[in-house]
Amino acid sequence: MMVCATLSSSEYLEIIKLEYFPTLLTSIIVAFMHVKALDPQIPAGTYIANGEGTTWQDATRIVAEKFPEAVAKGILPNNGIQGTRAAKIDGKRSEELFGLKFRSFEEQVESVVGHYLELHGEQKA
Numbered sequence: 001m002m003v004c005a006t007l008s009s010s011e012y013l014e015i016i017k018l019e020y021f022p023t024l025l026t027s028i029i030v031a032f033m034h035v036k037a038l039d040p041q042i043p044a045g046t047y048i049a050n051g052e053g054t055t056w057q058d059a060t061r062i063v064a065e066k067f068p069e070a071v072a073k074g075i076l077p078n079n080g081i082q083g084t085r086a087a088k089i090d091g092k093r094s095e096e097l098f099g100l101k102f103r104s105f106e107e108q109v110e111s112v113v114g115h116y117l118e119l120h121g122e123q124k125a
Contacts, residue, residue: 029100047094054083054089054105060107069118072091 030049036042063071063078069078091102103111 033098040060041099048089048091051092055086056084058105059109062106063113066110067113070122075120076113
């Protein structure tokens with residue numbers, strides 16, 4: 001079960017549990033940031049809704065470390081190559097102003113792959 005944040009009527013984050021909609025979190029966070037940005041206390045500017053810079057190829061390392069049994073069984077082939085350009089992204093300003101804490105890339109990969117394995121009928125390990 002995934003835990004994520006939603007915007008409550010009082011404009012605070014309230015924790016709810018979502019079983020089958022892990023990708024909904026991104027939409028909720030972006031919507032929250034748009035609504036919260038209307039607050040005059042939030043300075044005008046551009047804000048990043050991500051906690052860190054990522055390189056997509058890191059996902060293969062994370063999957064191999066976190067789900068070795070599923071890789072060995074061939075459920076997760078984990079042999080693809082996805083070229084990306086490394087970008088230094090710092091979401092700390094967004095976290096501070098909006099009162100959020102973004103998940104790391106590793107946590108996101110682990111969550112998505114774990115959910116995939118659940119749907120596939122496998123244990124998370």
